[in-house]
Amino acid sequence: MQYYPVCKFTEVGFGEGKAVEVEGRQIALFNAGGKLYAIDNRCPHMSAPLHDGSLEGKTIVCRLHFWEFDITTGQSTNQPGQCVKTYPVKIERGVVKVAIEADTQL
Ligand code: FES
Helix, strand or coil: CEEEEEEEHHHCCCCCEEEEEECCEEEEEEEECCEEEEEECCCCCCCCCCCCCEEECCEEECCCCCCEEECCCCEECCCCCCECCEECEEEECCEEEEEECHHHCC
């Protein structure tokens, strides 16, 4: 697993999401309570980006048809069995880094 720099911590507003790309993979970053989380930026329903959904606590609500996902686990909270992939995040000297496993690269 390798960490890739994606943006500065200050670029992800409190309670907001941001779209980033890591090795060709579209990822949504979220700042929930000052802690950052990363998930695939693609809703499993009809592929809408999730970064501009509504973040309610640690739940992201897709703006198209309101499927909800826990950004800490990737599990849907209103569509049983549905999920999105989550990625480890760390911050070093103000830079956000997201980890991608070798076998998940495109
Ligand atoms: S595309 Fe996300 S709920 Fe339909």
